[in-house]
Every structure is written in C-alpha cells, then in structure tokens.
Amino acid sequence: MSALEKKRRAAAAALRRLEENTPIGVGTGSTVNCFIDALAAHPVRVRAVASSEATSARLAAAGIAVIDLNEVSELTLYVDGADQATRRRHLIKGGGGALTREKIVAEAAREFVCILDDTKVVDTLGSFPLPIEVIPMARNLVARRLARFGGRAVWRQGCVTDNGNHILDVHGLAIADPPTLESALNQIPGVVTVGLFAERPADVLLVGTDQGVVEI
Numbered sequence: 001m002s003a004l005e006k007k008r009r010a011a012a013a014a015l016r017r018l019e020e021n022t023p024i025g026v027g028t029g030s031t032v033n034c035f036i037d038a039l040a041a042h043p044v045r046v047r048a049v050a051s052s053e054a055t056s057a058r059l060a061a062a063g064i065a066v067i068d069l070n071e072v073s074e075l076t077l078y079v080d081g082a083d084q085a086t087r088r089r090h091l092i093k094g095g096g097g098a099l100t101r102e103k104i105v106a107e108a109a110r111e112f113v114c115i116l117d118d119t120k121v122v123d124t125l126g127s128f129p130l131p132i133e134v135i136p137m138a139r140n141l142v143a144r145r146l147a148r149f150g151g152r153a154v155w156r157q158g159c160v161t162d163n164g165n166h167i168l169d170v171h172g173l174a175i176a177d178p179p180t181l182e183s184a185l186n187q188i189p190g191v192v193t194v195g196l197f198a199e200r201p202a203d204v205l206l207v208g209t210d211q212g213v214v215e216i
C-alpha cells in the first residue's frame with residue numbers, strides 16, 4: 001500500500017472524533033489535505049481555524065467555514081500531520097513550514113490528534129531535520145548557537161513563512177529528551193518556533209498501516 005493510501009486511512013479515522021457544529025483546528029500538509037477532502041464529504045458540519053494560508057484556501061474551496069482563532073476560546077479538536085513521531089507522542093513538525101501557527105492552534109485545542117503513516121513512527125526523533133522558524137536578521141546567529149547543541153543548521157532558501165520569517169533545518173540531532181531540548185532551543189534570541197512538539201505533545205496518534213489504523 002502506498003504512503004498516500006495510509007495517510008488517507010489515518011485521515012478518515014480522525015473524522016470519527018468530530019462533534020457537530022464545533023470549532024476545530026486544521027493543520028497543514030498532504031495528510032491534512034486528505035483530511036480536508038474527507039471532511040468536505042462528511043455530514044458533520046464544523047468551523048475551522050487554519051494553521052496556514054494554504055490550508056485556509058483549501059478549506060474555503062471545499063466549502064468549510066474558516067474562522068479566526070480570536071473568535072473562539074477553545075477548539076474541541078486539532079487534526080494535523082507530522083514529519084516524525086515517537087510512541088510517547090512527541091513530534092517533529094514544520095516540514096511544510098507552517099510550524100508556528102500549528103503550535104498556536106495545537107495549544108488552543110482540547111484534543112490534538114496527529115494523523116500519519118507508519119513510516120514516520122520512530123524510536124528517537126532527529127533523523128528528519130528539525131525545522132526552526134527564525135526572525136530573518138537572526139538567521140546566522142541562531143545557526144551558530146545551534147552548533148553548540150550539535151546541530152548543523154541549513155537555511156531553507158526561498159522559503160518565507162506565512163509570518164514573513166525564515167526556516168532553518170537542523171541536521172545531526174539525536175533528540176533523547178524532546179521536552180528539555182524544545183525548552184532550551186526556545187531560549188535562543190531570534191527563534192520564533194522550534195518544530196519539536198513535546199511540551200504540548202499530540203494526545204493521540206492515528207497511524208495508517210497496511211493492516212488498518214493503529215491508535216497510540
């Protein structure tokens with residue numbers, strides 16, 4: 001079975017967690033696009049806060065009401081993908097560059113459901129380069145500070161985030177203690193968002209496999 005088919009399976013499983021007419025958050029990426037397509041065909045109506053301009057456009061095109069996060073106090077559910085995940089539900093996110101708004105929307109959600117295919121579940125995070133959104137003027141400074149953590153930061157050239165910032169992809173980190181590293185990297189001036197989602201991990205992983213969907 002292809003990775004896309006596994007993503008579709010995971011996305012379809014997330015539909016069961018929807019509650020009628022409640023505000024939800026919707027993440028960014030190809031797995032989330034499967035979720036949006038399935039949501040458009042689903043009878044339960046929801047309003048959605050988007051984690052990126054791309055998702056906002058896709059939701060609107062699918063006829064799903066897009067709302068501003070400032071209009072609601074809590075989201076019942078946040079559905080998003082990930083680049084890597086552990087069984088403790090710590091994540092690396094930001095491969096699509098939307099990590100800052102994704103982290104904001106995840107924080108606002110009662111339940112964060114992460115949908116992914118089984119190739120992304122790992123014992124230790126870090127073989128996927130860790131995305132970090134930075135203020136453009138601080139890019140090289142942050143890259144030098146990241147070297148102290150053993151990481152080699154590569155500027156994702158040509159990528160400007162929805163917030164007008166740059167992305168560094170950090171190679172060579174073996175992330176043994178995700179919450180502690182997330183907290184430490186957040187202290188570097190110029191860092192906007194670290195693509196580790198560990199201090200606020202996912203609540204549930206829905207993992208698409210050849211055999212079906214595994215819930216962690």
Ligand code: 5RP
Nearest residue numbers: 029030031081094095096098
């Ligand atoms: C975007 C993300 C995505 O969730 C992550 O990159 C996974 O993407 P895909 O579903 O396309 O594999 O964090 O910033």
